[in-house]
Amino acid sequence: MPQGFFFNVLDVDKFATRDVYGKVLAELAESNRDIVVLTADMRLSNKTNDFAKVHPDRYFDFGIAEQNMIAAAAGMATCGKIPFVSTYAAFASLRCAEQIHTDIAYPNLNVRILSTHAGLSLGDGGPTHHAIEDIAIMRSMANMTVVVPADAKSCAKAIEESVSYQGPIYFRLGMGAEPLVYKGDFDYNIGKANIVREGSDLTVIACGICVMAAEKAARKLEKEDISVKVIDMHTIKPLDTETIIQAAKETGKIITAEVHNIIGGLGGAVAETLAEHGLGIKFKRLGIPDVYSAIGPPDDLYARYGIDSDGIYNASKKML
Amino acid sequence: MHRSIEELQEKAVEIRKKILEISAIAGGGHLGGSLSMVEILVALYYHAMRYNPKEPRWPQRDRFVLSKGHGILGLCPILADLGFYPEELWQDYGRLDSAFGMHPNMDKIPGIDMSTGSLGHGLSVGVGMALAGRLDQADWRVFVLLGDGELDEGSNWEAAMSASHFQLGNLVAIIDRNGLQVDGSTEEVMALEPLAEKWRAFGWRVIELDGHDLHQLVEALDSLPPANSTQPTCIIAKTVKGKGVSFMEGKGEWHYGGLDEEHTKQALEELERSHPGRR
Ligand SMILES: Cc1ncc(C[n+]2csc(CCOP(=O)(O)OP(=O)(O)O)c2C)c(N)n1
Numbered sequence: 001m002p003q004g005f006f007f008n009v010l011d012v013d014k015f016a017t018r019d020v021y022g023k024v025l026a027e028l029a030e031s032n033r034d035i036v037v038l039t040a041d042m043r044l045s046n047k048t049n050d051f052a053k054v055h056p057d058r059y060f061d062f063g064i065a066e067q068n069m070i071a072a073a074a075g076m077a078t079c080g081k082i083p084f085v086s087t088y089a090a091f092a093s094l095r096c097a098e099q100i101h102t103d104i105a106y107p108n109l110n111v112r113i114l115s116t117h118a119g120l121s122l123g124d125g126g127p128t129h130h131a132i133e134d135i136a137i138m139r140s141m142a143n144m145t146v147v148v149p150a151d152a153k154s155c156a157k158a159i160e161e162s163v164s165y166q167g168p169i170y171f172r173l174g175m176g177a178e179p180l181v182y183k184g185d186f187d188y189n190i191g192k193a194n195i196v197r198e199g200s201d202l203t204v205i206a207c208g209i210c211v212m213a214a215e216k217a218a219r220k221l222e223k224e225d226i227s228v229k230v231i232d233m234h235t236i237k238p239l240d241t242e243t244i245i246q247a248a249k250e251t252g253k254i255i256t257a258e259v260h261n262i263i264g265g266l267g268g269a270v271a272e273t274l275a276e277h278g279l280g281i282k283f284k285r286l287g288i289p290d291v292y293s294a295i296g297p298p299d300d301l302y303a304r305y306g307i308d309s310d311g312i313y314n315a316s317k318k319m320l
Numbered sequence: 321m322h323r324s325i326e327e328l329q330e331k332a333v334e335i336r337k338k339i340l341e342i343s344a345i346a347g348g349g350h351l352g353g354s355l356s357m358v359e360i361l362v363a364l365y366y367h368a369m370r371y372n373p374k375e376p377r378w379p380q381r382d383r384f385v386l387s388k389g390h391g392i393l394g395l396c397p398i399l400a401d402l403g404f405y406p407e408e409l410w411q412d413y414g415r416l417d418s419a420f421g422m423h424p425n426m427d428k429i430p431g432i433d434m435s436t437g438s439l440g441h442g443l444s445v446g447v448g449m450a451l452a453g454r455l456d457q458a459d460w461r462v463f464v465l466l467g468d469g470e471l472d473e474g475s476n477w478e479a480a481m482s483a484s485h486f487q488l489g490n491l492v493a494i495i496d497r498n499g500l501q502v503d504g505s506t507e508e509v510m511a512l513e514p515l516a517e518k519w520r521a522f523g524w525r526v527i528e529l530d531g532h533d534l535h536q537l538v539e540a541l542d543s544l545p546p547a548n549s550t551q552p553t554c555i556i557a558k559t560v561k562g563k564g565v566s567f568m569e570g571k572g573e574w575h576y577g578g579l580d581e582e583h584t585k586q587a588l589e590e591l592e593r594s595h596p597g598r599r
Pocket residue numbers: 040041042064091350352353354356388390437438439440466467468469470471496498500501502561575
């Protein structure tokens with residue numbers, strides 16, 4: 001970093017999650033010759049440079065040309081490569097929607113899309129850089145798997161599993177500064193929700209950074225003798241409907257929390273499950289209320305839209 | 321109001337100082353690419369373009385699209401200086417509900433003709449504006465400022481092809497050719513050269529000039545063909561990323577970031593010394 005900068009493009013965020021995937025990929029690529037990494041003028045900000053340093057021959061920077069990169073990844077996958085492509089979530093999911101749909105999802109190719117800076121994590125970047133529609137877009141594409149890790153450790157596990165997984169995967173990652181939800185060793189499998197905390201009065205189903213917010217809200221509610229079950233629904237598709245149905249039957253109340261438009265994301269997916277199973281329980285979706293978000297520091301934005309721990313706490317109190 | 325070249329040079333120094341001041345308020349920003357395009361903006365706004373700060377959406381104004389929206393720090397002080405809004409508007413830069421963030425928002429900032437931030441949209445939007453202007457037989461022009469790294473996006477070349485196909489003599493693309501993008505130099509990351517030949521092959525009239533030389537910029541803008549002519553113009557303005565601040569010039573690391581107090585002070589002092597009157 002140049003002297004005099006207190007932060008710059010090299011470490012603008014504290015990329016715990018990012019550090020992890022760059023390094024995990026570099027390591028996995030030692031034993032798997034088919035892993036290739038593609039980026040679009042983002043090697044520094046998404047830390048895939050860690051991969052580039054050890055496997056320069058399998059690393060491709062496409063410049064600021066996301067659509068070209070995504071379609072090229074599809075081409076490589078048809079030849080047996082396992083491409084991990086990385087750019088900001090807004091560009092991957094919006095600009096490249098058709099390339100992902102037609103070149104990757106339709107032919108069911110093994111491309112892994114590492115979408116970074118999802119949700120509102122680029123706070124003052126504004127709506128051009130916020131990604132709050134991506135879960136809805138990606139989960140409506142047949143064949144696509146959608147994974148939203150809550151922290152660096154689970155992200156690493158999901159990426160490891162993805163190497164042998166069949167079909168395309170959209171990984172929705174944040175800035176990478178997410179606090180750790182998981183301590184020690186734990187099971188983590190694509191398609192199987194994790195119960196972070198057991199509870200009997202109400203269930204919060206969350207993904208991404210909202211898992212930690214839900215956990216914090218649950219701790220606070222516990223002090224008021226309110227027992228909250230917290231589910232990390234890290235895989236939005238294929239959805240672990242069994243865990244949702246069980247929680248609905250056990251607690252009779254469900255709140256969903258995500259940094260996404262309330263339309264079509266995790267909340268939408270859970271609502272569809274509840275309705276189709278005739279589970280007419282108390283239910284509330286927390287997310288961005290179908291507006292283009294204000295700009296501002298991410299924490300202020302989470303508070304604004306009630307998806308931080310206070311917001312989840314308040315919504316829980318209201319439901320009880 | 322006609323301004324001399326020396327007055328325009330003064331403006332450029334003032335704007336560079338403001339870029340650093342606003343960046344200090346915002347806690348950081350895209351410094352390198354904002355500093356490289358200052359003379360281009362000065363030549364446009366203080367010399368060539370037609371607008372009315374009292375009526376930002378005046379239908380007869382020239383249009384400006386900052387396709388490299390991350391350069392907003394350079395445009396923000398100019399629009400204030402021209403009276404589109406008071407400086408107070410940026411005092412909460414980047415904070416909750418501020419009008420100003422990393423990229424321009426046309427619904428929040430008077431004088432912004434298009435919201436941008438995702439690269440590779442502006443030229444197509446400019447094509448649409450130019451088509452609309454021609455339908456109305458208007459004499460205003462459309463200016464689109466692009467980054468050179470931005471030209472990696474294929475959408476620009478679709479726009480370039482359509483502009484010459486539709487014979488949009490009222491469209492002017494200006495490329496801030498500072499040679500750097502995020503991951504390195506444009507030629508290392510995704511080679512652009514021969515750039516002028518590419519634009520010519522796409523049917524554009526091409527002018528190559530020094531993007532910090534206000535004489536050259538003013539001359540190029542003064543000699544634009546009339547708006548109802550039939551060939552779009554591309555100005556490739558050779559610039560230096562971080563221009564005006566010695567330790568930032570030509571260095572990619574200063575693309576985006578926050579400058580500490582000491583370095584801000586040093587940069588402001590350097591700029592102060594570079595005033596044409598004081599040199
Ligand atoms: C579609 C898109 N991809 C990526 C980015 C992230 N980004 C912001 S600035 C930048 C580099 C731009 O380089 P250039 O156009 O040369 O601008 P300059 O060097 O003048 O700042 C990138 C990749 C973006 N804003 N939009």
